[in-house]
Amino acid sequence: MSAEMNAVPPMTMPASAAALPAATPAKVPSAAYAKWLARQRREKTLVLASRLLLLAAFFGLWEILAKTKVVNPMLTSYPSALWPTFVDLLHNGNLLTHTWATFKATVVGFVLSMVFGIAIAAGLWWSRFANKVLDPFLVVANAMPKIAFVPIFYIWLGSEYSVYGMAVAIAIFVTIMVAYEGFQSTDPNKIKLATTLGASRAQVLRMVVLPGSVPTLIAALKMNIGLSLVGVIVGEFQSASEGLGFLIVNGSQVFKLNIVMTAIVVLALMSALMYLVIARVEHHLARRYG
Template identity: 40%
Template sequence: MKHERNLKAAYSAEHALFLKKRRRRQTLIRLLRVGLLALLLAMWELVTALGWADSFLTSSPSRIIKTLLSLYRDGTLFYHIGVTLWETLAGFAIAVAAGCSIALLLWWSDTLQRVLEPYIVILNALPKIAMGPLIIIWFGTGSRAIVFMAVLVGIIIVIMHMLSAFLAADRNKVLLLRSMGAGKGQILIKLVLPSSLAAFISTLKIAVGMSWIGSIMGEYIVSKAGLGYLIVYGGQVFKIDLVMTATCILCVLAAGMYFLIVLLEKILVKNKED
């Protein structure tokens, strides 16, 4: 971007026009995105206010705000957010750390990789929710069970993605390093890890989504607190406002975590290219 601005004076009138059009289009797209959200919320509010839809069943933006305020006033809003956020982040961190380590081991030992391949394929295909009762029995009904569920949902995909990234390291570059006398450790550090950076970022993006699925699924099965708990509880006592409010908070949190990773990507990639 800085580069672009410095050179601006040298651009032809035609190119300046092109840039102007491009900027306009980007602004328009941003406005339309926000506008679409505003429109949907307004219609939702209007339809319930006019009585065309029963706000007891559909809730409404104003009722969501009221619910949010009352949760805030009785001090439970940040408690529930904190519980789910902690479970998700812990699940995410463990799934990524353990998944990458296991992928590394499998890359290191071809034999181990061949031996464990069918197990990984089956674990990947297994619906993790089937493990629900076992998790309750093994880990109890606290946060530990939910973190375990989040790890379970995320880890296999991390292993598979990172292993294929490690194995995709350029054969000719491996040959080159070997001709210089490099051992496996040096090949790992000089070539395999740096060339897997892009795959690592995309794995993080997937793992974030997976750990949210895992933590909410965990809270559905067994929980005393958290956003998933609010949704289940709201459903059971027919408080749709609570269900909708918790869902909206989830949207905001999940999007926030995703954008943090996009930010991380920008920092890392920028360091590499400039």
């Protein structure tokens, strides 16, 4: 064989590879954008510090006013007296038992009122005739003082499940009305476009109305968690044998204000934690549907 035949041809890059653009360096944020980010971080830190300072000032003022007898410590207790009570209730197991009872009832009431409330609101959106028939009844039911239902729920559901009934009764009507208004405010052009493309009414509800009502449903979530907790506490005040509401009533009856105030502080912490969970859900849904 000749040398020409044994020679290996040089490697050549394919045309497609040659046409690929060179890797561009990562963009560096502009000075104005970097200043804006720094300003946002400072503002976030300042807001958090202000919240903590306000909370510390509240507890400090409460402690000083009670210790100096400006307010009667027998009627208000004071923060330094709450910690031993908290530890005592925690050690004997009462605090965890009552807290879990209230938390469980709140979550159950919250879930039931959201599920049934959104389902009923969707039914009202689906049938304008049903909405016209039921609208005045829903308004009246929402305006009624729900505490009037406590004896009825106690007879119908018993001491335990009447608490769930109160949570649902207080939260569900607001959920229906808020969710329905969100469904009604969906962009009619989007609904018309989906209908023109052949979507059924169920598909319009699932693909257009529900995603378009996410901000309204988030607002319903925020209201509903608080209303469910209010319903649970009202139910526990009247008929329960456990829960933070029961602990508050029982402590007030024997004039142990330390127990009452400790239960209220735990209730506030529970409310804050549930709000943080709802805020995380809001952040996730806003990123997905925003």
